[in-house]
Amino acid sequence: KNEVEQSPQNLTAQEGEFITINCSYSVGISALHWLQQHPGGGIVSLFMLSSGKKKHGRLIATINIQEKHSSLHITASHPRDSAVYICAAVFGNEKLTFGTGTRLTIIP
């Protein structure tokens, strides 16, 4: 069965801390997406990756195909990073299977 699991479900940290959100999936995938959703807001695509590592500003996404695992890192976290972060896997077609999300709260 195609499954995606995220951890932790909730994460609270102080401003400036290094943040890691994890995503694991059950079988081989063709791509993995990281998405961001602010409270009451829409869903924004942060990264799509199929191997290695991508960086955009203070956000870094990595994927380990052999271990079926991806991580999203935020360096020098800021209160505006507070949001729900969602990973989603593509299991062989263009349809996404989503994790349940990680709610991140950054305290000033």
Add this chain to the structure above:
Amino acid sequence: DAGITQSPRHKVTETGTPVTLRCHQTENHRYMYWYRQDPGHGLRLIHYSYGVKDTDKGEVSDGYSVSRSKTEDFLLTLESATSSQTSVYFCAISRLAGTKAYEQYFGPGTRLTVT
């Protein structure tokens, strides 16, 4: 934002009434999707479309139907709304990123409450 709009943005309706949600895109994308988002479940695919008049079911399609008579519009219909269909509904499109990978872009969402 890939030019995706949804209407209405908020709706309250009574059990048993029909409801239609509209997704409109301006960039002529072939693939369109309807998801629902519920606490504890994440986003789940209801139906998707790979072209005009070409649609298929997702994992939670019971109680929903879709139509796509024009490239730009993808309609989601609840034939007889039930309280279990209270949710936030998102439309999305796939857009080619690079040579062969697709990114999904989401509409702003429609909050539907069935009383």
